Amino acid sequence: MSKKHVKITVNGTAHEALAEPRTLLIHFLREALELKGPHIGCDTGHCGACTVDLDGRSVKSCMVFVAQADGHEVTTIEGVGAPGALHALQEAFREHHGLQCGYCTPGMITRAWRLLQENPAPTEAEIRMGISGNLCRCTGYQNIVKSIQAAAATLSAAGQEAAE
Ligand code: FES
Ligand code: FES
Structure with a gap:
């Protein structure tokens, strides 16, 4: 071809x-x-x-x-994000144990990154719906959702600070 x-x-x-x-x-x-x-x-x-x-x-x-x-x-x-300049989502996944083996994590975070741009303050149900196309075999999703919620709060606080 x-x-x-x-x-x-x-x-x-x-x-x-x-x-x-x-x-x-x-x-x-x-x-x-x-x-x-x-x-x-x-x-x-x-x-x-x-x-x-x-x-x-x-x-x-x-x-x-x-x-x-x-x-x-x-x-x-x-x-x-990159080593030394992690995105708030990457920091949150690290802090809240949003990963175990890590295989799904790059796709999961890239999806969450777009989700938070579309909806900066998603509810838990909206997060679960938003990542429903990304499967994780390890975590049970609880800590992934917690990580995305934490990142949303961090980004929102940073946005408010920047606006002040
Ligand atoms: S490798 Fe693309 S959806 Fe699984
Ligand atoms: S952390 Fe192992 S598949 Fe998600």
Whole structure:
């Protein structure tokens, strides 16, 4: 199959590459760009481990062809926060034990990151609904929900401080 020239902005940096159009976005991110944060859990759109942000929407990157992301903006967990500059969600997951094995965590946090931009003060039910496409085999979700609630409170307090 002939390769297609794609240009995708990932975490604020423009990347150009030749890729087979049928390449999945998750494989492009992990293999061509070496962004190992998004994980592959099922490859069938069920688990959410591969969740990234595409033009302001959470998507499962195992369900997106790289050709569909051509000309678009992608954010992965590496763009949400970094060692030494963790996002409030990452801090909250650490503090409130929102992870055990950590396999679901990059996708879970990337999803929660978009959720809190859409709804900065979600109820517990809204959080549970918002992350319903992301499966965790370890935590029972209790501490994940607590972590997202804590991050929402931190971000809200920081926003109020900035406005004062
Ligand atoms: S790897 Fe994409 S949803 Fe499971
Ligand atoms: S922390 Fe292990 S799958 Fe979620």
